[in-house]
Amino acid sequence: MNNQYIRKCVVFIFLSIGISMVAANVFAYSADNPTSCSIFTVSIGDIVFFGSNEDYSLTGTYMWTVPPQELDTPSGTIDIHGVVAFGYKYNDDQADGYAQGGMNDPGLCADGNALPLLNLNPHPERESTFTYPLDQILMECSNVDEVIEWFQSHNLGTQWSNQLHFADASGDAVVVSVGEDGEFVFTRKGSLRYIISTNFNLANTNVGQYPCQRYDTATSMLEAITSEQDLTVEAVRGILDAIHEEGEYGTKYSNIFDSVNKEIYVYQNHHFDRTVKLNLETVLNSVIQGAEGVIEENGLLYKETRIADLFTTTQPEEPNTQTSLISTEVAIVTAIALVCVIGIAAYWALQKQR
Numbered sequence: 001m002n003n004q005y006i007r008k009c010v011v012f013i014f015l016s017i018g019i020s021m022v023a024a025n026v027f028a029y030s031a032d033n034p035t036s037c038s039i040f041t042v043s044i045g046d047i048v049f050f051g052s053n054e055d056y057s058l059t060g061t062y063m064w065t066v067p068p069q070e071l072d073t074p075s076g077t078i079d080i081h082g083v084v085a086f087g088y089k090y091n092d093d094q095a096d097g098y099a100q101g102g103m104n105d106p107g108l109c110a111d112g113n114a115l116p117l118l119n120l121n122p123h124p125e126r127e128s129t130f131t132y133p134l135d136q137i138l139m140e141c142s143n144v145d146e147v148i149e150w151f152q153s154h155n156l157g158t159q160w161s162n163q164l165h166f167a168d169a170s171g172d173a174v175v176v177s178v179g180e181d182g183e184f185v186f187t188r189k190g191s192l193r194y195i196i197s198t199n200f201n202l203a204n205t206n207v208g209q210y211p212c213q214r215y216d217t218a219t220s221m222l223e224a225i226t227s228e229q230d231l232t233v234e235a236v237r238g239i240l241d242a243i244h245e246e247g248e249y250g251t252k253y254s255n256i257f258d259s260v261n262k263e264i265y266v267y268q269n270h271h272f273d274r275t276v277k278l279n280l281e282t283v284l285n286s287v288i289q290g291a292e293g294v295i296e297e298n299g300l301l302y303k304e305t306r307i308a309d310l311f312t313t314t315q316p317e318e319p320n321t322q323t324s325l326i327s328t329e330v331a332i333v334t335a336i337a338l339v340c341v342i343g344i345a346a347y348w349a350l351q352k353q354r
Helices: 003-032 135-138 145-154 213-223 232-244 280-285 321-352
Strands: 040-043 047-055 061-066 069-073 076-080 084-090 099-104 111-120 161-167 175-177 185-190 194-197 204-208 251-260 261-267 278-279 294-297 300-306
Touching: 003 099, 003 111, 003 232, 040 111, 040 161, 040 213, 047 099, 047 111, 047 161, 047 232, 047 294, 061 280, 076 135, 084 135, 084 280, 099 135, 111 135, 111 175, 111 204, 135 145, 135 161, 145 185, 161 278, 175 194, 175 204, 175 213, 185 294, 194 213, 232 251, 232 261
Parallel strands: none
Antiparallel strands: 040 047, 040 194, 047 251, 061 084, 061 300, 069 076, 084 099, 099 111, 111 161, 161 175, 175 185, 251 261, 261 278, 294 300
C-alpha cells in the first residue's frame, strides 16, 4: 500500500468517528430535553373520561384526599369542595406539595402541561390567590364555566409556565393557556368528542414542542372512538399506554377520572396492567381527624398517601433507561460507522490489487 492509500483510510476513519460522536450527542440531547404530561378529555352521551399521564423526573408521588370543609383564607372563611389530588412530595423540588392534577366532588377534573415561561399581564385590581391556582380551583369551582370566570377574576402574576386542562361532569372541557397578548386564552372542547393537550400551547403553537407525536397518536386513537360502546376505561387506558414516556422523565403515574360516576383509576410507572380503582365519595369519607395519615396544616384537614401504597403488592421499580437508551443508540451508530470503514477499506484494497 502506498502513502496516499493510508492517508485516505485515516481520513475516513476519523470522519466515521466524528459522525458517531455527533449522533451520540444528538441522542443525548434528546434524552436531556424530555417532554412531560399528556392529557385528554373525551365524552360521548353520558360518558365522560379525563385521562392523564404525569411525566417527570421525580419519584416521590403522592395522593392527597381533602374532604369538604370550611377553610379560613385571607378573604374570609369559605366552604371548599372535597378533592382527591395527585402530585409530588419529599423530592426536595419546587414541585413538591402542589397538586399536579385531581378531581373534586362535583366532578371537575384538572391537570397541567409544562410549557416555556411566558409573560403574563398582571391584574392587581383583581382578587389575589391564597394557594397554587390548580389547588384553589378544585376547592372552589364546580364546572368549566366557573373555571373560566375564576381566571378572569384573579390576579395570577406576571409569568406563566404551563397550560391547565379542565373538564366537568357535563362533558365540557377547556384548556387555559397564555396568548400572544399576555392574556389567558380559553380553548374549549365545545361540541367535539375530545380535546387533547400536551407540551405545546394550544393558543399559540409556536410555544412549546410542536408538532408532538403523543398528540398525534392520541388524536388518531380518539378518532376511532365513535360510540358509547367504544368509550370504555379500557379504551382510555390503551391511549395512555400508547403515549406514555419512559426513562428518567418517564410516566410516573397515570389517572383516569370518570367525572360522571366519580371514580378514579390509578396506574404507576406506566404499568397499565395493574390498576387501583377508587370511589371518590368513599375516599373522601375515609378522612377522619386523628386517624393515621391524616394531617391538619394551616387550617386544612387532609390525608396523604404514597401512590405506591395504594397497590396491594409491591410495584416494580421503574429503571432509569436513559443511559441504556443512549448507549444502545451510540453502539448502533458506531457499529454502522465501523462497517462503512471496513467496507471502504476493502473496496480500496481490491482496487489497489487491480
